[in-house]
Structures are given as C-alpha cells and as structure tokens.
Amino acid sequence: MHISELDxxxxxxxxxxxxxxxxxxxxxxxxxxxxxxPHIKTHKIPAFGRxxxxxxxxxxxxxxxxxxxxxxxxxxxxxxxxYNIVGxxxxxxxxxxxxxxxxxxAVDSEETICGIAGAAAEDGVRVPLVVEIDAGxxxxxxxxxxxxxxLARRIADLPSLAFEGLMCYPTTDHVTPILLEAREQLTxxxxxxxxxxxxxxxxxxxxxxxxxxxxxxxxYAYNDxxxxxxxxATLDQCAMQVLVTVVSTASPGWATVDGGSKTFTNDxxxxxxxxxxVLEYPDVFLSRMNEExxxxxxxxxxxxxKVGEKLRIVPNHACGTTNLHDYVAAHRNGTVEAIFPxxxxxxxx
Amino acid sequence: MHISELDxxxxxxxxxxxxxxxxxxxxxxxxxxxxxxPHIKTHKIPAFGRxxxxxxxxxxxxxxxxxxxxxxxxxxxxxxxxYNIVGxxxxxxxxxxxxxxxxxxAVDSEETICGIAGAAAEDGVRVPLVVEIDAGxxxxxxxxxxxxxxLARRIADLPSLAFEGLMCYPTTDHVTPILLEAREQLTxxxxxxxxxxxxxxxxxxxxxxxxxxxxxxxxYAYNDxxxxxxxxATLDQCAMQVLVTVVSTASPGWATVDGGSKTFTNDxxxxxxxxxxVLEYPDVFLSRMNEExxxxxxxxxxxxxKVGEKLRIVPNHACGTTNLHDYVAAHRNGTVEAIFPxxxxxxxx
Numbered sequence: 034m035h036i037s038e039l040d041x042x043x044x045x046x047x048x049x050x051x052x053x054x055x056x057x058x059x060x061x062x063x064x065x066x067x068x069x070x071p072h073i074k075t076h077k078i079p080a081f082g083r084x085x086x087x088x089x090x091x092x093x094x095x096x097x098x099x100x101x102x103x104x105x106x107x108x109x110x111x112x113x114x115x116y117n118i119v120g121x122x123x124x125x126x127x128x129x130x131x132x133x134x135x136x137x138x139a140v141d142s143e144e145t146i147c148g149i150a151g152a153a154a155e156d157g158v159r160v161p162l163v164v165e166i167d168a169g170x171x172x173x174x175x176x177x178x179x180x181x182x183x184l185a186r187r188i189a190d191l192p193s194l195a196f197e198g199l200m201c202y203p204t205t206d207h208v209t210p211i212l213l214e215a216r217e218q219l220t221x222x223x224x225x226x227x228x229x230x231x232x233x234x235x236x237x238x239x240x241x242x243x244x245x246x247x248x249x250x251x252x253y254a255y256n257d258x259x260x261x262x263x264x265x266a267t268l269d270q271c272a273m274q275v276l277v278t279v280v281s282t283a284s285p286g287w288a289t290v291d292g293g294s295k296t297f298t299n300d301x302x303x304x305x306x307x308x309x310x311v312l313e314y315p316d317v318f319l320s321r322m323n324e325e326x327x328x329x330x331x332x333x334x335x336x337x338x339k340v341g342e343k344l345r346i347v348p349n350h351a352c353g354t355t356n357l358h359d360y361v362a363a364h365r366n367g368t369v370e371a372i373f374p375x376x377x378x379x380x381x382x
Numbered sequence: 383m384h385i386s387e388l389d390x391x392x393x394x395x396x397x398x399x400x401x402x403x404x405x406x407x408x409x410x411x412x413x414x415x416x417x418x419x420p421h422i423k424t425h426k427i428p429a430f431g432r433x434x435x436x437x438x439x440x441x442x443x444x445x446x447x448x449x450x451x452x453x454x455x456x457x458x459x460x461x462x463x464x465y466n467i468v469g470x471x472x473x474x475x476x477x478x479x480x481x482x483x484x485x486x487x488a489v490d491s492e493e494t495i496c497g498i499a500g501a502a503a504e505d506g507v508r509v510p511l512v513v514e515i516d517a518g519x520x521x522x523x524x525x526x527x528x529x530x531x532x533l534a535r536r537i538a539d540l541p542s543l544a545f546e547g548l549m550c551y552p553t554t555d556h557v558t559p560i561l562l563e564a565r566e567q568l569t570x571x572x573x574x575x576x577x578x579x580x581x582x583x584x585x586x587x588x589x590x591x592x593x594x595x596x597x598x599x600x601x602y603a604y605n606d607x608x609x610x611x612x613x614x615a616t617l618d619q620c621a622m623q624v625l626v627t628v629v630s631t632a633s634p635g636w637a638t639v640d641g642g643s644k645t646f647t648n649d650x651x652x653x654x655x656x657x658x659x660v661l662e663y664p665d666v667f668l669s670r671m672n673e674e675x676x677x678x679x680x681x682x683x684x685x686x687x688k689v690g691e692k693l694r695i696v697p698n699h700a701c702g703t704t705n706l707h708d709y710v711a712a713h714r715n716g717t718v719e720a721i722f723p724x725x726x727x728x729x730x731x
Contacts, residue, residue, distance in 0.1 A: 040469065040471040040472065040731050041469070041731065042730055042731065043731075074673060074674075096673065096674045097674060116629070116640075116674065117629040117630050117638075117689075119627050119628075119629045119640070119689060119690055120389065120390070120627055120690065122389040123389065141630050141632040142630065142631070142632060142689050144688075144689040144690055145629070145630075145689060148690070165632075167632065167633055170672075170677075171633040171635075171636045171677060172630070172633070172636070172638050172670075172672060172675045172677050173629070173630040173632060173633075173638055173675065174630075174632055174633070175632050176632065176633065176634075180632075278468050278469055279468070280465070280466040280468045280494070280522070281466050281490050281491065281494075281521070281522040281523075282491070283490040283491060283514075283516065283522060283523055283524050283525065283529075284516055284520040284521070284522075284523070284525065285525075286520075287520045287521070289466075289521050289522055291465075291468070292730075294647070294649060294702060295702065295705045295730065296730060298643070298647065298648060299647060299648045299649045299650075299651065299702075300643060300648045301648075302648065321521075323519075323521060324423060324445065324701060324702070324705075325423075325445045325446060325465065326521045326522065328519075328520060328521050339493075340466075340468060340491050340493040340494060341468055341469065341493055341497070352673060353643060353644065353648075353673070356644045356673075356706065357705065357706070357730075358728075358730070359728045379707075379708045381391055381641075381644065381645060381706075381707070382389050382390065382391065382392075
C-alpha cells in the first residue's frame with residue numbers, strides 16, 4: 034500500500050530518515066565519548082526505541098511512570114524517568130517496576146526522596162536515583178552543588194535507595210559550572226556520580242564541557258520545523274509528516290485541510306503562518322488552525338491545491354503531534370511497512 | 383472515593399455544574415425560539431450528550447465522521463457533521479451511517495457534493511446536506527447567497543442527496559445578511575431551507591437576527607478560562623478542571639506541577655502567565671508549560687503550594703484538553719460518581 038492511499042489525517046514516519054537520524058546522533062555521541070540515552074517521548078513506540086538501542090544507545094529516557102511501564106513491558110532494561118515521582122500511587126509503581134527493569138528516577142527534594150524510599154522499602158526493592166540540577170529553566174532541580182550533595186547524602190543514607198548521579202535538562206552554559214562543582218564535591222565526599230546526564234536536541238555540543246557521561250535527546254529521531262529553524266536539522270531530515278486532505282477552497286486565497294490544532298497542536302504556533310511546512314507546495318503556508326481545520330494561505334503560490342488532494346505537512350513540534358495520534362504509518366519511499374500503535378500515548382500518569 | 387484520592391494528572395468534571403450549564407443555555411435558546419444542537423467536541427462522551435438531549439436539544443453536532451460513528455452507535459439519531467466530508471473512505475462511511483442515524487453533512491463545493499452523492503448512490507441511501515456559508519473566517523463555506531443557491535440546486539438535482547438547508551460557524555455580523563439573502567433566494571427557488579444552523583458559545587445572542595432555526599454550541603457545557611475572559615461564563619460555571627500534583631518547589635518563586643502542554647495543550651497560550659487558573663491559590667499563575675511540566679509562578683502569593691499537594695487548574699481551552707485525555711472523573715461535591723472513557727477521543731478521521 035502506498036501512503037497516498039491512506040485515509041487522513043494520519044502520521045507518516047519515513048523509516049529510512051528515522052534510521053539515518055538515529056545513526057547520525059549516535060555517531061556524533063560516540064565521537065564525543067558520551068553515551069546516548071534517547072528520550073522516547075517523541076515517538077512513544079517500543080519498535081522505534083529498539084532501533085535506538087540497536088544503533089548503540091545504552092538505555093532510554095521517559096518522562097512518566099506510565100511511559101516507563103510500557104517500555105519495561107516491551108523489554109527495555111535501563112530506563113531513566115527524568116522526573117520527580119510524587120504520591121503514593123506512582124511511587125508504588127516505580128518500586129514495582131524494579132522487578133522488571135532498572136528504572137532510575139530524578140529527585141530534587143527531601144519530600145520526593147522520602148516518598149520513594151518508603152514505597153521501595155515496602156516493596157523490598159532498592160530504587161536508583163539521580164539528583165536533578167536546575168539548568169536555569171526554574172522547572173525542577175536544585176540550585177547549587179551544595180544542595181545536590183546534601184540530597185545525595187540523604188539518598189546514600191537510606192537503605193531502599195541507591196545514589197547513581199546527577200541530571201539536568203537541557204545542558205546549558207548556566208548549569209555546566211554547577212554540574213562540575215557538584216561532581217567534585219560528591220567525589221570528595223566519597224559519592225562519585227556514576228551517571229552525569231544532560232540533554233536536549235542539539236545540546237550534545239556542550240556534553241564534554243559539562244563532563245556528561247550520557248546525553249538524552251528525543252526530537253532528533255523525527256526532527257520537526259522547530260529543529261529546522263534552530264539549524265539542528267534540514268527539511269530532508271524530518272522523518273515525520275502528517276498526511277492531510279484538502280477539504281475546502283471556497284474562500285479565494287485560502288485552502289483548508291482536515292487537520293488543525295487537534296492534529297498538529299498549537300505548540301510554538303506563530304501568528305503569521307509557517308505553522309508547518311507543506312512539502313508539495315513550498316509557497317503555501319499553514320496560516321492558522323482551528324480544532325479540526327488547518328487553513329493554508331495559497332496567495333503566494335502559483336500552483337494551488339485542489340479539493341481532495343492529499344498533502345504532507347511537517348509540524349512545528351513532533352513530540353506534541355505524537356501525543357495526539359493513536360497510530361503512525363511507517364513507510365519506505367512511500368510504501369507502507371507497518372501501522373504502529375503509539376503504545377505510550379495517553380500514559381500521562 | 384473523593385477526587386483528592388485520584389492519581390494525577392486527571393480531568394475532573396463537576397456534574398452539577400455541567401447540568402446547570404446545559405440547562406441554562408437550553409432555557410436561553412427556548413426563550414429565543416431557537417433549537418439547540420450541542421457540539422460534542424468539547425466532551426466527546428455519549429453520557430454527557432444524553433444529558434444535553436434530556437435538557438431539550440434536538441440532536442448533536444460532530445466535526446468528524448469518526449465522532450459521529452461513536453455517537454450513532456450510542457443511539458444518537460440526529461447528527462450534523464459540520465464539515466466537508468472528502469475522499470472515498472469517509473464518504474462511504476458517511477453513507478453507511480445513514481443506516482444507523484440521520485447524519486447530515488456540510489458542503490461548500492461541487493467536488494464534495496459529487497463525492498458524497500457517488501458514495502450514497504453506491505450504498506443505496508440518501509445523504510442529507512446543508513450548504514456552508516463562510517462566516518468571515520475563510521476556513522470553509524461559500525462566499526455569497528448566489529453560490530449557496532447554485533449548490534443547493536445541484537444537491538436537489540441528485541437523487542442520492544437531500545437538501546436540508548444552510549449552516550455557518552460562528553454566527554457573525556458578517557454572515558447574517560448573506561444567510562438572510564440566501565434563505566430568501568432559496569425560498570423563491572422552491573428550496574426553502576428546513577435548517578438554518580449557526581453556532582459558537584456566546585453567539586446565541588445573534589441567532590434571531592440571523593434567522594437561525596438552531597444554534598450549535600460546544601464549550602458552554604464545560605466552560606473554560608477563554609469563556610471567563612470573554613464574559614461568557616464565571617469561574618464557578620467552569621465544570622472541568624485538571625487535578626495535578628506539585629512535584630517541585632526547588633526553584634524559589636516557582637512551583638512545578640505534573641501537567642504541562644501534553645495535559646493542557648498550548649491552545650491560546652499567553653506569554654506572561656494566566657495559562658490556567660489554580661482554584662486553591664488565586665494569586666498563583668500557570669506561567670509556562672513544557673510537555674510534562676506546568677510551571678507556576680508563586681511570587682505574588684503569600685501562601686505557597688508544597689510538594690505533594692494536589693491542585694485543580696481550570697484550563698484555557700476545554701475542548702483541546704479533552705482531546706489529550708482518555709478518561710474523566712465525574713463527581714458531585716468532590717465525590718466521584720463515575721470514571722468515563724472519552725469515547726470519541728482519537729476519532730480524528
């Protein structure tokens with residue numbers, strides 16, 4: 034079956050481009066001497082995570098216990114949940130996960146440490162933890178090396194926990210001296226970090242200066258228009274598009290497709306068009322979105338799409354788009370190889 | 383079970399507020415002499431659509447064939463799909479739906495009409511259609527009364543189709559004279575429209591001037607911060623919140639909760655906070671979102687949330703939020719009455 038025969042809207046993933054993207058980053062990391070730990074939030078599909086391991090990744094990163102459960106069940110044996118796991122339901126699941134896989138969590142407070150320690154003790158397991166350091170975004174992480182050391186000591190004191198190291202997101206110039214100082218202090222205190230984990234698509238160039246042992250990256254597998262605009266990818270390196278159908282050209286200068294913000298998200302939406310690139314019509318812009326309508330401006334294009342025509346649109350944000358869809362059509366050169374369920378979509382807890 | 387015992391993030395719907403919202407709009411429409419046809423895109427739950435019918439609605443509105451299928455299977459017998467249905471797969475499904483329900487579609491072109499007519503003829507059914515008139519948003523709909531008349535004549539000429547009337551979205555001052563003129567021309571041509579359908583939460587005040595027979599409204603059932611800002615609802619009339627847990631307060635002046643843009647969407651996101659209202663802390667703002675982190679600014683609040691605390695956040699856009707979640711917890715006064723699957727989530731085709 035050719036992708037043009039698929040009903041729309043549907044996510045397409047070009048397997049050749051995906052595999053090239055995975056290989057290219059792994060080669061870059063190998064040259065840097067830094068391990069790769071891909072973030073599966075971008076695709077949420079175990080079969081694609083397998084491709085990342087096969088290329089040389091040491092494990093994967095998840096953001097939610099629910100995502101880690103899906104990947105643990107699929108046989109992934111080294112998972113970092115880069116998130117403070119809080120509350121009795123989720124800490125119990127994190128402890129239970131240790132029977133299936135090596136699932137590391139991130140912490141930035143005494144409260145989170147104690148919650149996980151209690152659940153781990155109750156389940157008779159030891160949960161490995163890394164201490165998160167704020168990279169400057171104020172979303173999570175301790176502010177100083179001293180705080181990181183204090184939390185590491187607390188972890189090391191609790192028999193149901195294991196101190197594994199440090200993490201930050203993304204790897205920034207702000208966090209680099211704090212990471213280096215924390216590593217120094219931990220080593221002097223007899224708690225040398227086994228893991229120093231940084232991340233962010235494109236941020237691998239800071240990995241060595243920050244003394245990272247591993248780099249976490251998600252979007253690089255698919256790439257998207259944000260990556261193209263940031264210079265981290267070319268349009269040809271975008272593995273994922275959404276196939277849509279033109280449903281209306283009744284208003285002159287405009288063409289409407291059957292995917293809007295419930296298909297593409299409003300992530301990084303721009304007021305004046307360029308909310309996705311139409312591969313078939315470089316001069317046509319995804320100007321606005323309503324929930325189920327994507328409104329293309331066709332005024333600057335000599336050729337104009339017609340009702341019934343199918344178009345491929347590269348979204349602004351791949352990870353958000355994945356989160357809206359239940360399936361992807363994986364293809365090579367347009368020939369569909371498989372329809373994959375996005376297994377960890379909806380695993381929000 | 384009390385809602386505070388639920389794991390987070392989770393959508394909450396207060397059934398008493400929902401029922402009040404449904405009753406209040408229906409009373410307003412009854413007083414206007416205009417029928418109500420609620421749009422189910424906001425909740426995507428047949429049980430909530432039943433409440434809308436029980437309050438007096440004549441039928442429902444959907445935006446996708448997939449949504450209409452879910453509601454037809456649940457026994458809804460009068461469904462307007464307010465969308466151009468294009469392509470052989472979807473037109474065949476639209477025809478097949480006629481065996482189950484009265485499913486009306488909207489059209490704005492000869493191509494869409496012919497596609498539906500062919501599928502209907504093949505299935506041996508008659509598909510009812512309304513002609514869409516552009517309300518000024520350039521997303522769909524013919525521009526003039528003359529074009530509407532020409533399409534109505536085309537529909538009336540085809541034995542597998544039935545002309546039912548006109549629709550627009552939303553009901554605007556721009557579209558009102560075109561609707562009135564089209565109605566006049568159609569009546570003179572012997573094709574008086576049985577349905578003249580307008581819509582938009584808050585736009586019912588224009589229904590009579592536009593000569594509508596029915597009003598379509600979705601968001602009014604839940605309401606959201608957009609409705610509060612537009613003056614169409616009060617905060618007390620917002621039936622839906624997302625329950626989240628504070629996972630980090632490591633950065634002074636900030637508190638992070640376990641729901642971000644994959645829980646709330648970036649719909650109508652505002653650069654400087656106010657991306658959702660925290661019921662428990664009126665002076666705390668949802669300042670920014672990453673995919674799984676919601677970052678609250680706590681600086682202007684004397685009281686500060688603590689790690690592990692659960693908060694209810696009213697989102698900017700209820701319909702987008704629904705589209706991200708698989709379940710809602712329906713409650714009265716905080717006591718959970720049912721966990722409903724969002725049956726038509728993911729019905730994007």
